[in-house]
Amino acid sequence: EPEVTQTPSHQVTQMGQEVILRCVPISNHLYFYWYRQILGQKVEFLVSFYNNEISEKSEIFDDQFSVERPDGSNFTLKIRSTKLEDSAMYFCASIPLAGGGGELFFGEGSRLTVL
Amino acid sequence: EDQVTQSPEALRLQEGESSSLNCSYTVSGLRGLFWYRQDPGKGPEFLFTLYSAGEEKEKERLKATLTKKESFLHITAPKPEDSATYLCAVQGNFNKFYFGSGTKLNVKP
Numbered sequence: 001e002p003e004v005t006q007t008p009s010h011q012v013t014q015m016g017q018e019v020i021l022r023c024v025p026i027s028n029h030l031y032f033y034w035y036r037q038i039l040g041q042k043v044e045f046l047v048s049f050y051n052n053e054i055s056e057k058s059e060i061f062d063d064q065f066s067v068e069r070p071d072g073s074n075f076t077l078k079i080r081s082t083k084l085e086d087s088a089m090y091f092c093a094s095i096p097l098a099g100g101g102g103e104l105f106f107g108e109g110s111r112l113t114v115l
Numbered sequence: 116e117d118q119v120t121q122s123p124e125a126l127r128l129q130e131g132e133s134s135s136l137n138c139s140y141t142v143s144g145l146r147g148l149f150w151y152r153q154d155p156g157k158g159p160e161f162l163f164t165l166y167s168a169g170e171e172k173e174k175e176r177l178k179a180t181l182t183k184k185e186s187f188l189h190i191t192a193p194k195p196e197d198s199a200t201y202l203c204a205v206q207g208n209f210n211k212f213y214f215g216s217g218t219k220l221n222v223k224p
Contacts, residue, residue, distance in 0.1 A: 004158075031210055043159065043202065043214040056209065091158050095210065103149050104204070104212055106158035 004107035023092030033093040121215035138203030139185040151202040
């Protein structure tokens, strides 16, 4: 069964360091998302991405964050200068059809710990 | 404002004790309502999609139903392995998904 894969599964970094989280969405999916979940809290939307550009972003997704699709398969989330409050699980998700609806398929997540 | 509210926040059941989880929503242009199961430290695992009021979906001990304002996830004769957090999400316009805070279910043997 096709799946969304994320790396790394866990990253520990020092405050102020840059972090890149990587995702390989399901191959025929067109719409991609990053969500985060702080421990014990709800899943929060960060950004959606379609046709090689940001479709929508939340208030959380400030200038410290960026997304890229550097090639036909990878989808990355970069945090330029991490803060303690960036510690969370980051989930990549995708849907097959833009505008056609359908359930989000999630990866297993990348746990980011900022010290 | 589009939003999703789940209740209760936590639910403790004895094995075999049936119950229901609630998801109420307000969203403009509902395109679908989704239930997910999330185990600790894992990504949400898709369970059901419901598209229109009156629709029902079943999978093993779980049944999801949908009205115009809310959805229920009914758990019949739960087992300890059903313990998890159950998330509700709705899809609105422009492929935006809104998540509830989840219901943490604990089923004791």
